[in-house]
Amino acid sequence: MTDIINAIKSSAIKINKAIQTEDTSKAQTENSSGDVQVKLDLISDEIIENEFKKVSSIKEIVSEEKQDINPMHGNGDYLIAYDPLDGSSLIDVDLSVGSIFGIYKDEYSGPNIVAAVYVVYGPRVELVIARDVVELYRLDEEINEFIFQKELRLSEKGKLVGPGGTQKEWYSYHKKMIDEFFADGYRLRYSGGMVPDLHQILLKGGGLFAYPGAGDRPKGKLRKLFEVFPFAFVYNKAGGLAIDGKNDLLDLGIEHIHDTSPCFLGSNYEINRVLKTYSKVKK
Known part of the structure; x- marks a missing residue:
């Protein structure tokens, strides 16, 4: 695992x-999910693919x-799903973006994720590693090394809400919950x-990040392997919860490698409020 972390x-x-x-301009292409x-x-x-090619413990990767899926080393133990530059549409307005990595064994699914890493490229470059605990590192650009800062834990209750999705497409019960x-x-x-x-909610102690299923996207927008499962793993290891509205996200499998899911991640208090709302929904 150390060699994978070093490659990241x-x-x-x-x-x-x-x-x-x-160059921060758009390419003339779309990815597999239809995003420009x-x-x-x-x-x-x-960059990531070339670094992972050097690591013999990686069996295959998917971006x-x-x-x-891209095969790597036949005798490798780990499967890695990653989003190389999440939020890249924010680049041209100079907002923070990131990279997300889910590290799996045997197969790509929630129960099989064994570690997660994400990077924030902002005023400072920070890297978070979740294994048994969640650790924060910060890049020292003078020596080009990530320096350990602290362990991260969520409070029982937070103060922030990050509500994703197109609001006019939200279901009425979801809108009512967010308004409350x-x-x-x-x-x-x-x-x-x-x-x-999600980095902000984690570092500020807690709250709720919500990207629901909605009228335009009943299965949500965020991809399980590259985004949802890695952050669910981080939040669980930090003492929080991660659900799709009713079920633990890390109990879920996938139908295909670009499968999506509604997701709610946060402190225990906020997620229990989501469970209370969504337990009444009949679908």
Whole structure:
């Protein structure tokens, strides 16, 4: 596992440099989910793939930017699903973006994830590793190394809500629930980037990130392997909860590698309120 973490760190340093110096315009292509790619999506994907090729413990990889699984080393133990540059549409307005990695054994599914890593490229570059605990590292650019900062834990109850999705497409019961959070004094924190929004909730002690199923996307927008499962693993290891409305996200399998799911991640208090709302929904 150490060699995989080191490859991710090396990738992050190179991607950070690319963000600072490379073209931020759109490419003339779409990824497998129909999202318009920016050139940095493709650059970041190539950086990560090249780093992972050097790691013999990786059996295969799958990128959010590609349609198919990419075999690596036949004797490897680990399968890695990753989003090379999550939130890349925010690049041209200079907001924080990130990379997400889910590390699996045997097969790609919620129960088979064994570790998760994500990187935030912002005013400072930070990296979070979730194994038995959740650890925060920060890049020291003078020596090009990630320095351990602290262990991260969620409070029982938070103060922030990040509500994703197109609001006019929300189901009425979901809108009512979100409105009630704000009526209770919760603060809106939502940039449209999954990595910075979930990172903020985690570092500020707690709250709720919600990307529901809705009229335009009944199965949600966020991809299980590349986004949902890795962050569910992080939040569970940090003492929080992660559900699809009714079920633990890490109990879920996949129908295909780009499968999506509604997701709610946060502190125990907020997720239990979501469970109370969604337990009444008959579908």
